[in-house]
Amino acid sequence: MEAEVLVIGAGPAGSTVADRLARAGHDVLVVEEHARVGYPVQCAGLVSDRVLELAGTRSMVRTAVxxxxxxxxxxxxxxxxxxxxxxxxIDRAGLDIALADRAAKGGARFETGLRFDGATRGENGSITARLTAADGGERTISTRLVVGADGVTSAVARAFRLRRPVxxxxxxxxxxxxxxxxxxxxxxxxxxxxxxxxxxxxxxxxxxxxxxxxxxxxxxxxxxxxxxxxxxxxxxxxxxxxxxxxxxxxxxxPIGLLPRAVADGALLVGDAAAQVKPLSGGGIFTGMRCAELAADVAHAALGAGDLSARRLAEYDERWRLELGGEFSRALYLRRVLRRLSDDDLERVIAALDESGMRETIVAFGDIDFPSHVARNLLLQSPSLVRLFPKALGALRTSRVGRVPEVEPGRSRAAK
Ligand SMILES: Cc1cc2nc3c(=O)[nH]c(=O)nc-3n(C[C@H](O)[C@H](O)[C@H](O)COP(=O)(O)OP(=O)(O)OC[C@H]3O[C@@H](n4cnc5c(N)ncnc54)[C@H](O)[C@@H]3O)c2cc1C
Missing domain, CATH: 3.30.9.10 (D-Amino Acid Oxidase, subunit A, domain 2)
Incomplete structure (x- = not known):
């Protein structure tokens, strides 16, 4: 069996890559180890409006908070x-099913009950992936590019010797x-x-x-x-x-930025690449947005006939440019918060109860970009600055990601 692009995993990241590449004219096969897309559910299903925009549907929304x-x-x-x-x-299984349906309508093929086990790369750059079907039968698929959208335990990362989350x-x-x-x-x-x-x-x-x-x-x-x-x-x-x-x-x-999410003939997206918000553990928005960027770079690389790690590295550059600043600031804040004793946390909560703080949280709170509200709270509260004497400076000087299409605070409200 053959596929120009083989996507491993039919979660939000995998189906987003598959949709975009299939609509750009590529032959895409998505394989999913479970029998049904979306199941078992492994998520609390709390998302921002941006996820609904990226998905192009609100059909899976259960309620707003x-x-x-x-x-x-x-x-x-x-x-x-x-x-x-x-x-x-949201109904998280509903999101995965809607995204897979969209990708299938765009031309991507799906096979469920098929597990990716490993891959070998031939001299000419073509890749042979080894898979196991639900009945235990072994299969091979030839492809030019493997997209590892296979979540936190990513077998694709292992197969292509990419580092795992911290x-x-x-x-x-x-x-x-x-x-x-x-x-x-x-x-x-x-x-x-x-x-x-x-x-x-x-x-x-x-x-x-x-x-x-x-x-x-x-x-x-x-x-x-x-x-x-x-x-x-x-x-x-x-x-x-x-x-x-x-x-x-x-x-x-998974928490922590990977040094690289690309290898010769492969790239990782979503949880497989630890593209998860370090302060909340949420990864649907970040995984889907990075998947879009991955698809755009893969499309150009396929067109150029160059699927080397060097060519695919543009994907690493693009997702870091867009989200790396927020990831870095949030990782820093997470390190600071992890060191706090319960007494310190009591002081943080007391500080958030001070006058004006709720207004700041309501004005700047954004579940996808939490470092913005943290910086504004520190600017406003002498009690917080006493608790985190170095944090404000660190947040000010850390690399600021360019977020042109996903500005903090943009389109938060329900439409
Ligand atoms: C308890 C919990 C609560 C969470 N709550 C939220 C939340 O409220 N909001 C939020 O934004 N995020 C949340 N997350 C994180 C979110 O679930 C993930 O970031 C998101 O699912 C990542 O999407 P993905 O497509 O990268 O990977 P996944 O959704 O994990 O999809 C990976 C897919 O690959 C398949 N797969 C794995 N290995 C193989 C293989 N070898 N061969 C074939 N298929 C394979 C899996 O079956 C799966 O379908 C939560 C996570 C947990 C654990």
Whole structure:
């Protein structure tokens, strides 16, 4: 079997690359190891309006959220609420299916139940990929370019000897059909006892239920154990435990910029390339946007007949130019936040409760570009500057990414 471009993985990044390349006239085959695109769901499904714009449909939106309540380690809350929707809770499987449908309409072929195992590159640059079908049968596919959109455990990265993310955060989440809580707000839980290394979340699903989970630094205590603690906290607050979980999710979130996302005859997109926001673990917007850039560079490289790492490196340059500044600032902030004790986090939450801070968060809050609100909060709050004496300088001097098509704050509101 042959395909000019072989995309591994039918998640948002893979289907976005496939759609763009197929519409540019290339012969694209997407292979997905699972039997059905979109399943199992491994995501909380909270996205910005930009994701809906990139997807070209809002069909998968379940509800809009207007803000967040952030809980300190001692469960002191501070709530922010905007008049306009600031994020959307989606049916994540619905997003993957819509993107795959769009790519198929654009001409891409899809094969499910087929796992990529490895690849060899011939003298003339052609690549032979080895795959295994659901029935155990072995297959080979000849291709000119392999796109690794195969998520956090990327077999393509291994096959092409590309470096893996600096850190993978274990995550655990469950869905509950009914849950008390404000249906317009997400809840975020901070602190070493609940979610060391990132945070716990409660996200309303728009139908009276919620998605509850944690992502944490890897350590001796499992993500599931932290999730149980979060449930216990909420049960104490509402006087009753959540019951009847309908789905569980165990996965990992890659954090840290890769030095390179390209090799001779291959490139990585999305989680495979750790194109994930370091402060939130969200990777749908960044993965899809980088996938568009990857497709544009791949199209030109295919046209030029040059699929060398040197030619494909333009992709690395373009995604770093557009998103690298935000990734770097967020990685810096994450390092600073990880060093904070629970007492320090209490002081951060107290500072966010000071007058004027909510207004700044509402004005500058943007889930895709969180470093902008962090910088503005530091500019405004002497208490925060005392806690993070070097942060303001670092945020000012770190490389500022050019974000022409994805300006912070652009088109956040629902249309
Ligand atoms: C608990 C949790 C909650 C999250 N919540 C959010 C959120 O609210 N908002 C947000 O923006 N992001 C969130 N994320 C991150 C988001 O899910 C990812 O960033 C996003 O799915 C990345 O898309 P992708 O296309 O790169 O990879 P994926 O969506 O992981 O898709 C990779 C695909 O490749 C397939 N595959 C893997 N290996 C092979 C192989 N060898 N052969 C063939 N196919 C293969 C997989 O089956 C999968 O379908 C969350 C992640 C976790 C773990």
């Amino acid at each position: 207007h803000g967040a309540t952030v809980y300190s380690p001692s469960l002191r809350p501070v709530a922010f609420r905007a008049p306009d929707p600031r994020a959307f809770v 850190e993978i955060l274990p995550a655990f989440e469950a869905e509950f059909p009914r849950s008390p809580g404000d249906p317009d707000q997400v809840e975020v839980y901070l602190g070493r006892a609940i979610a060391p290394g990132l945070f716990g979340w409660w996200i309303p699903d728009g139908e009276g239920g919620a998605r509850v989970g944690v992502a944490v630094s890897a350590g001796p205590v499992s993500a599931r154990a932290y999730y149980e603690r979060l449930l216990a906290h909420r049960a104490r607050r509402f006087g009753a435990p959540l019951t009847g979980a309908t789905a569980f999710l165990v996965s990992g979130i």
